[in-house]
Amino acid sequence: MMDSLLVLIPVVWPLITAALLLPLTGRTRLQQAAALVSGGVLLASAMLLCARTARGAILVLPLGGWSPRVGIVWVADALAAVMLLFVATVSYATLLYAAGSLRGERERRYFYPLHQFLLVGVGGSILTGDIFNLFVFFEVMLLASFALIALGGRARQVRMGVPYVIVNLVGSALFLAAVGAIYGAAGTVNMAELSLRAGGGGLPGVFWGATALVLVVFMVKTALFPVFAWLPDSYPEAPVTVNGLFAGLLTKVGVYTLFRTIPLLGGAAPGGWQPALVAIAATTMLVGVFGALGRSTIRGVLSFHIVSQVGYMIFGLALFTPLALAAGLFHTLHNMLAKTALVFAGGVAERMGGSGKLYAMRGLARTEPWLAAGFFVAAMSLAGMPPLSGFWGKWFLVAGGLAAGAPVATGISLLVGLFTLASMLKIWNAVFWGEPKGQRYPGRGRHRGMLGATLSLAAMSLLTGLLAAPIFSHLERVATQLLDVTPYVAAVRAAERRDDHAEAP
Secondary structure, eight states, X not given: OHHHHHHHHHHHHHHHHHHHHGGGTTOHHHHHHHHHXXXXXXXXXXXXXXXXXXXXXXXXXXXXXXXXXXXXXXXXXXXXXXXXXXXXXXXXXXXXXXXXXXXXXXXXHHHHHHHHXXXXXXXXXXXXXXXXXXXXXXXXXXXXXXXXXXXXXXXXXXXXXXXXXXXXXXXXXXXXXXXXXXHHHHSOOBHHHHHHHHHHOOOXXXXXXXXXXXXXXXXXXXXXXXXXXXXXXXXXXXXXXXXXXXXXXXXXXXHHHHHHHIIIIITTSXXXXXXXHHHHHHHHXXXXXXXXXXXXXXXXXXXXXXXXXXXXXXXXXXXXXXHHHHHHHHHHHHHHHHHHHHHXXXXXXXXXXXXXXXXXXXXXXXXXXXXXXXXXXXXXXXXXXXXXXXXXXHXXXXXXXXXXXXXXXXXXXXXXXHHHHHHHHHHIIIIISSSOBSOOOSOGGGGHXXXXXXXXXXXXXXXXXXXXXXXXXXXXXXXXXXXXXHHHHHHHHHHHHHHHXXXXX
């Protein structure tokens, strides 16, 4: 019973909270309080789920009494649990930040219910055990995320959100077509069953073509090269709270689905996909960092860095070794904290300095030292400076890349790290360094929640770096579990046998 509850909470609890918040759209403080309580429940349940799965346990929950082969099944293993923990952490920090950052009646009324609906999609995408319901939860995320992008109601927000919707809708249509083709070829959409049948051979070519199409859709939703421009066009237009939430969660869900599905479905695929994915990852790193160097606003620089950092994560996946997979996962978790902290720090700087344009304000390090400290820690972590979490993420990736025989892509990752440092110093010199310049807005007390959320995430990034050894050791076990799909498949099939036994007269 306890295991079932732990698997249910990440999806059902935010859904209940969203339903309760909708009638409270005119009572912002009550919405804030309810959302924070809900966020605390999610965080606590994610911690318990991590403890439950830390030694390899896989929790399987078939919904409605249906067999997992044909029904809905949710699966929580060590990878899902650790992702849910970091999702809950970023989500809670976002709620703290939102209290001081939301502007206008429209934002304050609808942010909290939409935030909860987004979490429904995120939690469902992480826990679902079949690709059709993965499509469903992706659509929940898409609807909630577009509403959040357009939340301020400005014409430019809606206009710049259109490419985001078009790209994702096209991806969704292709995804649904591919799911239908997979079901027609294999007779199931359950990922454990698909893995078993793919490993046994004998599936027609249409299955592998549809599987490849599904993975391409995930790559599009992750903003990998060449379909990445939608992200830096749309994310900066969202309210800064939403921008930080997206930076910490949305592309990381895409990364997670690739880490989940490639070992299950692609491990038995015909060869040749790894070199192609390594090349895509390396190119994504480069185009992202060069785009960041060419931008002249804080949000513009940071949005392109979301693209660049995704390249590092997928590089670890593409190498497909325990060391590299663990490195890619470590980099993903580090980035969820550091990137959200950077976006939040940039939002506070915009509010206090009166502009998001570089060099329109200077000297914030003198007038706002705590803000400068939070930004500096997160920026140096993103650039890979020791002893911060970003350093260890890149260190493990370099070790994994060299061990896997990929020196060129590994060298590119190091070069991109230098360019990342240059772009972070560009923001630092333009906004925080020098003599104070630009209007300073009063009401610093209103920014305490925003600053507190920023500093908390920056501190967690530092703590992740200091605890890199035990965290990476755990992620190596997660990577081993990913590569050996037998326990995952066995756990799902065991749940099926239990259901069959329960239904027998």
